[in-house]
Amino acid sequence: MQSLAWSIGVPLAAAVACFASVPTGVILLLLAACGAAAWVPVWQLYAGASGAYVVGDWAVPLGIGLRLDGLSALFMGVTAVVFVIAGVHALAYRLPERRRSAFWSLWFLLWAGLHALYLSNDLFNLYVTLEVVGLSAVALVSLTARAAALQYLFVTMLGSLAYLLGVALLYAGYGALEPGALRAAGEAGPLLWSVLALMSVGLLLKTAVFPLHFWLPPAHAGAAGPVSAVLSALVVKASFFLLVRLWADLFQPVAASPALTALGLAGIASVLWGGWRAFRAERLKIVIAYSTVAQLGYLMIFFPLAFHTQPFVAVDAYSGMGMLVAAHACAKAGMFLAAGSVLHELGHDRLDGLDGWGVRYPVAAFAFAVGGVTLMGLPPSGGFVAKWLLLRAAFHSQQWLYAAALLGGGLLAATYVFRPLGGAFRVVGHVEKKMPGVLQWSALALAGVSLLLGVVAAWPLDLLEIGRVLETRGAP
């Protein structure tokens, strides 16, 4: 599928084009082109094409092999939706004029990096894409929040280096870096265990799972609105995506182990701590940032459920994970866009000064609430379907602790979503409307997609099943 190479090349070319100062109309065109470049291979895969491609016919390991399967197609489709809508939002968002071309270059570079990460079929190339994603994300944060960006830089470099040491040890041990080849060679032993520890800790740091989440709230809340949206929706999930790939391909021999329980417990701690801090937060964007920590906790609970010996438990967990990734990405991006546009207009986002924001900016407040429906996991949202599947997996495998965390997390989400909405419709004096409509409606569009995902759940779940990464184990 040659379109795989295009899906990386088009955003990369757009990034280069944006070095020059580019008018708004051209940026709209570039956004559309990159969105199409992402959706064409996804559509081809759905229509039955094979998802393997070797760039320029150079044989691996010197050439670059690309692979698209259901999991990466789902991530790629969601990435395109979020980037296009948040990009339209960013066009209306007031950025300092001299940072404008830097912003758009980094925007498309981050997009290209994410596509390359989803498609790479080689652990070293994955390291490079991790760094492309991490460094462009750091640079995007630095446009508005320098101190947070520096801390983020250290964290993302440390995470990548831990991962890279794992890659080096693997190469020394097995002499191959393709997940498929390693899977056949891998066997439980000290080497695989140390690789597992290094790679998992490095990636968990980048995914901001408790207790390694400390860097996320300042970076995500300090970034400009559209940047926060893509960071929280996609960038933290890129390292999660890699974790799923590694565990499914490489760490199968050691999967039935306390390491899975450790991931699950870290997930529970993330759900509780993130939820609690979101409830106690004083600023709207901090609320949303901590809620990301909580939602990433659900994704960690996926691991102990997915490696259960009963196949139908694993199937439910896998589908639930995919649905949660898609629904949370859209909902969280919509909420950050809504909060960002409020901050953009009011000049602050302190909760005690937000009275009446639902009257002033009704569409933004509605977008925030609709996104909140997905975070709480209420029907008919995508979050509901995801939680239902994960809960069913937890009940069927009788892992009550995880079921309790999934349910309790929903309650916590309700408390922190309703707090900013409490005073939203209290009328305060003169109401003036001056926010550009695009800012609010783009937020609502994304939140709406997360709601709609619950209605059309069959389509993303079918897509996810193509070339399933995580084979069910045990007797059928």
Added chain:
Amino acid sequence: MTTAVLYGITGIVLFSLGLYALVVQRHFLRRLLSLNIMGTGVFMVFIASAWRPAPEPVDPVPHAFVLTGIVVAVSATGLGVNLWRRMQAEKRGEEAP
């Protein structure tokens, strides 16, 4: 113990030293340097993995990895230093360069 293993172990020791410094040190430049030392440690492990017994030629692939890794490390270091300089400039009340 072969030389290759010794190189590999040295690489891991360097990585650990860098990690220790990253946790202990507070100054920005020292922390950036410790990250670079960690990176050098990883590169040494890669280079050690290229070793093959005598008649066979050395495996070229890890060398390509290390070259790419150096490029990434240089860019990341450059980004960090640039960010830090702008922060210092802003602290002094100057316009960022």
